[in-house]
Amino acid sequence: MQKGFNSDITVRGQKYHVQTEDWGMANPFLVSRIFCNGAVLKTIKTPHDKVLQTGSSQHSEAIKQALHRQHSTIIDTLMSGGMP
Structure with missing residues (x-):
């Protein structure tokens, strides 16, 4: 079972780390x-x-699909200028 995801992204020169876990x-x-x-x-x-x-x-x-979906949605939102 996938326990979680970790991603490092840069948005407009700002570095973020996104961590999602079950x-x-x-x-x-x-x-x-x-x-x-x-x-x-x-x-x-x-x-x-x-x-x-x-x-x-x-x-x-x-749970696995929701974990991936939540992580991806947060990254998409950050990339489009939303959050935090």
């Missing part, structure tokens, strides 16, 4: 953090319950 069943959240110069600029938490409402019958596959 905290697992004991703490059922997908959590993304946007870092700049080592400081957390923003944290986004999505509960597993919200992800599983998408209708997928495969729990682990739904």
Whole structure:
């Protein structure tokens, strides 16, 4: 199972690190953090319950897809000038 993603991107000369991880069943959240110069600029938490409402019958596959989607959406938003 994919536990998370890490990406370094530069937007308008500013470097960001985006980290997205699954905290697992004991703490059922997908959590993304946007870092700049080592400081957390923003944290986004999505509960597993919200992800599983998408209708997928495969729990682990739904989580994996949501993890990737959340990470990609944050990067796309940063690249287009949105957030933090």
